[in-house]
Amino acid sequence: MGKEKATIVVFSGDLDKVMAAFIIANTAAAMGKDVTMFFTFWGLNVLRKSILNLRAPNILQKLFSFLNRGGKERLPLSKFHLFGAGTFMTKLLMKIYKIPTITESLKIAKEQGVKIIACTTTIGFMGLSRDSFIPEVDDLAGASTYLGEAFDGKVNLFI
Amino acid sequence: MGKEKATIVVFSGDLDKVMAAFIIANTAAAMGKDVTMFFTFWGLNVLRKSILNLRAPNILQKLFSFLNRGGKERLPLSKFHLFGAGTFMTKLLMKIYKIPTITESLKIAKEQGVKIIACTTTIGFMGLSRDSFIPEVDDLAGASTYLGEAFDGKVNLFI
Amino acid sequence: MGKEKATIVVFSGDLDKVMAAFIIANTAAAMGKDVTMFFTFWGLNVLRKSILNLRAPNILQKLFSFLNRGGKERLPLSKFHLFGAGTFMTKLLMKIYKIPTITESLKIAKEQGVKIIACTTTIGFMGLSRDSFIPEVDDLAGASTYLGEAFDGKVNLFI
Numbered sequence: 246m247g248k249e250k251a252t253i254v255v256f257s258g259d260l261d262k263v264m265a266a267f268i269i270a271n272t273a274a275a276m277g278k279d280v281t282m283f284f285t286f287w288g289l290n291v292l293r294k295s296i297l298n299l300r301a302p303n304i305l306q307k308l309f310s311f312l313n314r315g316g317k318e319r320l321p322l323s324k325f326h327l328f329g330a331g332t333f334m335t336k337l338l339m340k341i342y343k344i345p346t347i348t349e350s351l352k353i354a355k356e357q358g359v360k361i362i363a364c365t366t367t368i369g370f371m372g373l374s375r376d377s378f379i380p381e382v383d384d385l386a387g388a389s390t391y392l393g394e395a396f397d398g399k400v401n402l403f404i
Numbered sequence: 405m406g407k408e409k410a411t412i413v414v415f416s417g418d419l420d421k422v423m424a425a426f427i428i429a430n431t432a433a434a435m436g437k438d439v440t441m442f443f444t445f446w447g448l449n450v451l452r453k454s455i456l457n458l459r460a461p462n463i464l465q466k467l468f469s470f471l472n473r474g475g476k477e478r479l480p481l482s483k484f485h486l487f488g489a490g491t492f493m494t495k496l497l498m499k500i501y502k503i504p505t506i507t508e509s510l511k512i513a514k515e516q517g518v519k520i521i522a523c524t525t526t527i528g529f530m531g532l533s534r535d536s537f538i539p540e541v542d543d544l545a546g547a548s549t550y551l552g553e554a555f556d557g558k559v560n561l562f563i
Numbered sequence: 564m565g566k567e568k569a570t571i572v573v574f575s576g577d578l579d580k581v582m583a584a585f586i587i588a589n590t591a592a593a594m595g596k597d598v599t600m601f602f603t604f605w606g607l608n609v610l611r612k613s614i615l616n617l618r619a620p621n622i623l624q625k626l627f628s629f630l631n632r633g634g635k636e637r638l639p640l641s642k643f644h645l646f647g648a649g650t651f652m653t654k655l656l657m658k659i660y661k662i663p664t665i666t667e668s669l670k671i672a673k674e675q676g677v678k679i680i681a682c683t684t685t686i687g688f689m690g691l692s693r694d695s696f697i698p699e700v701d702d703l704a705g706a707s708t709y710l711g712e713a714f715d716g717k718v719n720l721f722i
Contacts, residue, residue, distance in 0.1 A: 249714055254561070256424055258483075261604055265574055268684060272706035278714070286420055287483060303500065313483075324576075324605060324631075341621065342688045366427060370501045388431035395559045396408055396437070400713045402572070402721040403561040413720070415583055417642075445579055446642060462659065472642075525586060529660045547590035554718045555567055555596070562720040 248279040251400040254391065258287030259323035260332060260347070264339075266404045267350035273400070274357035281398075282354070283391045285364035289371065291317045291347060292363050292378050306372030313371075317347040317379075355381055362386050407438040410559040413550065417446030418482035419491060419506070423498075425563045426509035432559070433516035440557075441513070442550045444523035448530065450476045450506060451522050451537050465531030472530075476506040514540055521545050566597040569718040572709065576605030577641035578650060578665070582657075584722045585668035591718070592675035599716075600672070601709045603682035607689065609635045609665060610681050610696045624690030631689075635665040635697075673699055680704050 251273045255266045266282065274280045284292050295316020322332045339346065345353060354361065363378055365387045375385065384390075395401045410432045414425045425441065433439045443451050452475060481491045498505060504512060513520065522537055524546045534544060543549075554560045569591045573584045584600065592598045602610050613634020640650045657664060663671060672679065681696055683705045693703060702708075713719045 251710075251714075254424075256421070256563075262574070265572075265604060268706050269710065273710050276707060276710060278710075286424060303497070306497065338621070338624065338688055344684070344688060366503070370497055370503060388427050389435060392410075392428065392432050392435060392437075392559070396410075398559075400710070400716075400719050401559050401561065402719065403563050404574075404721050413583075415580070415722075445583060462656070465656065525662070529656055529662060547586050548594060551569075551587065551591050551594060551596075551718070555569075557718075560718050560720065562722050 248277060250279040250281070250394065250398040252281045252283065252391065252395045252398045252402075254403045255282055255284045255288035255291065256286050257323070257404055258290040258320055260320040260335065261323050262404050263288070263291055263317075263320055263347055264344070264350070266402075267345075267347065267354060269402065270359050271350060271353050271357060274354065274359050280354075280357075281360040281362060281394050283362050283364055283386075285367050287313075289363060289367060289373070290320060291351070292361070292382050293373070294377060294379055295319060303372055317351065320347060351381055360384070362390070364388070364391070407436060409438040409440070409553065409557040411440045411442065411550065411554045411557045411561075413562045414441055414443045414447035414450065415445050416482070416563055417449040417479055419479040419494065420482050421563050422447070422450055422476075422479055422506055423503070423509070425561075426504075426506065426513060428561065429518050430509060430512050430516060433513065433518050439513075439517075440519040440521060440553050442521045442523055442545075444526050446472070448522060448526060448532070449479060450510070451520070451541050452532070453536060453538060462531055476510065479506065510540055519543070521549070523547070523550070566595060568597040568599070568712065568716040570599045570601065570709065570713045570716045570720075572721045573600055573602045573606035573609065574604050575641070575722055576608040576638055578638040578653065579641050580722050581606070581609055581635075581638055581665055582662070582668070584720075585663075585665065585672060587720065588677050589668060589671050589675060592672065592677050598672075598676075599678040599680060599712050601680045601682055601704075603685050605631070607681060607685060607691070608638060609669070610679070610700050611691070612695060612697055613637060621690055635669065638665060669699055678702070680708070682706070682709070 253266050253270055270280050270282055322335055360383050361381055362384045363382050365385050412425050412429055429439050429441055481494055519542050520540055521543045522541050524544050571584050571588055588598050588600055678701050679699055680702045681700050683703050
């Protein structure tokens, strides 16, 4: 008998939602569960190196990459971003209350064996490639890999 | 023994989230699973004819229908809509990368037997009726129908 | 054999999403299911007394509490809030169509035995304490309590 499994689709790239995803994933892993996080769409920003992707094959992708500059240190809040002020304030509070940053959360996740997967469908679409991602990414895979795990999972969330 | 089942509540009417919902639904159906999509709130825009609903019984509903003009060709992005520019750019990229549009995704879903249900609670509230919807809708039903299927499902997502 | 269980994480504090959460929770409870709602992040606004929290230990929290004034009567729409006009319009329509308000929905939930839990991680972070919440809250608990119930649940949603 294997361990009970949880899967989380991280669709959002908002700081607050990504924090929630990591809190759930890392708590489940600490409880001895098998956890997989699938990052897709805006969630891919968590896993991207924080650089502009000006080598994207397409001019639209270059423009898009400017709007959507990646990097887990740059995620905005879903509310009260306020041109950065609300997000800055939140990060300060996170520091004061010793809530792990996204970088720290990712490190904890890796140490606990949480599987980190980047979704291939949106990778192509956004003009990204394996090189665009930080080394913490375990695998690039598509929706059928996700569903294979989700049909095996007991808790499946879309965030 | 029946097939394994997945249900997706499509609450959002944002292009990117609806795309994600269809990618998951159509992949699951291609894997031989039984899939039901419940469209509710803003998600109903996917299934509405793209016309103003000026025959809504209530003046507030007429106003609301102007703000929230339906139709699966008019869905905005959840981020970087940029008065239409970001959404236009995204649609161009979808064309280049041969990612199915929402119209094509819905066609594929229907061909694969994905059940398309429109939620009755929000239909009344938005001043809509059966006539407001495209013929691809299989059924109008409420939350108890959804829950009946979800308690039978192995993967249940809220998007 | 116990009853089948559903859990809902209410992350969002938007009127429309919270409405959807209560419709699902109350319908499931009416079907005889065991239901737990975990309110976290912006969702905590549903359970907060509608007052400014100027006794928060930290100046940043005081500022944040001003931006994010709580109270289930003040939740905005996720779309078309329009400086309050869209949200006001929606509330009027809810009244006309006899859709329960959030206050009424919470009352129905309590009467049906839905468990209402406020998430401790975000409570500390937002400078809130037990006193900040309405008496309808059954318990304050963290992510491991949530996961304990979710791994036991048949339907687990993140809203």
